[in-house]
Amino acid sequence: MYIETLGNVGDTATLFSPIINVDGLTEPSVQFYYHLFGANMGDLSVDVYDGTAWQVGLFTSSGPVQTAGSDAFEQAIINLAGYTGDIQVRFVSTRTGVTSGDMAIDDFSVEEAPACAPVALLDTGVLNAMDAEITWQSQGSETTWIVEYGHCRFCSWHIGN
Template sequence: MTGLSPQSEYRYYVRSICAVGDTSFWGGPYTLTTLCAPSTAPWIDDVETHLTTTNSTIENCWSSSPSNSTSTYRWNINGAGSTPSSSTGPSGAFSGNNYFYTEASNGSVGDVAELYSPLIDVTALTLPELSFYYHMYGQTMGDLYIDVFDGVNWVTTDSIKGEQQTADTDPWLEHKIILNNFPDTIQVRFRSIRSTNFYGDMALDDIEIAEAPTCPQPIALNVSNLTMNSAALGWTEVGAATNWQVEWGISGFTLGGGVRLMTTTNPHIQFGLQAAVTYDFYVRSVCTPGDSSL
């Protein structure tokens, strides 16, 4: 059959024609649902138009695997604050009420849950960028892999492994991935691998594909190797910058009022700190003269 509309359910009947004047009774009704047409970037899904679910169906042209039982480790949609398990998962959505999450009370160690985005047409974008917010609180948090379909194979573009927050009320974190060298129509797969216990509910919200800035902002700022008067300030470079501007100061300082410096090393070792004092720091990429991240 041709001339059908995308994402539509149709009912049809069939009968056999054995000879002229000799036909069977009509069989049916049978139903079919046509596939979704690709969405067009720039595109965002904040999960608010989805129905909350722990059953087999995730709507709006998303899909998941496994998808047939609430007793398996799989992706669900929550709209009621925290996940069902204690001491894991976020206290609520990043924005609005709804978010995707895995329920680690189900399944066994090593189980895989896959969440598939709609097809996204990125033809209008010069340099597509995938961004999303995630919450991964739980002492036995598993690993999250972000895959993109290139028309033939699934390509793993990045991963986030283990616990990233230490409380359900900790802020959601943003993750960004440049999607260069992919075809005009792509699909994203979030692949979660369950760890050893139920303290591993991971969550996703506000998933977006849009034009990347010419100088992307660094992400995943972190501090390591603390001493009484020094610290290693680190971050993840999303683009290709090799120069960064760091600003630091006593916690609560206004951006622009701290100590600014240029560095070509990541992590940057900052000396001259005072013992038992809390500091904040900011980083931006300097891609070319006059082109810096926000």
């Protein structure tokens, strides 16, 4: 899916998946790659219909993620633990600016959730001989991470609640 931000502020584009049965999956997940680039990128919301109602905003992003058109796509994983039967996924793009925004979604799948979801939007802040500031966006419900760093005999730290 590719969307160019042309039109009026507030316009939406919506892409629906076919209806997908997840009964064969122990812990289903929605997985896709996204590229959000441009000064007036807009908003992306990924919603899932659980057979009764739309669960809105299971994944959201506002504004640009990539800083150049040539930047790599980011992966998103939405854990659907507890979902059974038929589901449907929708991608909703909402225009927030006049022009200058390109949104692309690629490699969409519904499959078994990974045992250890990778982090998204990994970034660094302060980096010097004594400090390193690292930020990321979780891709599931995890609240604890193991961070390993250093030289040959490095330390391992647990971060979280």
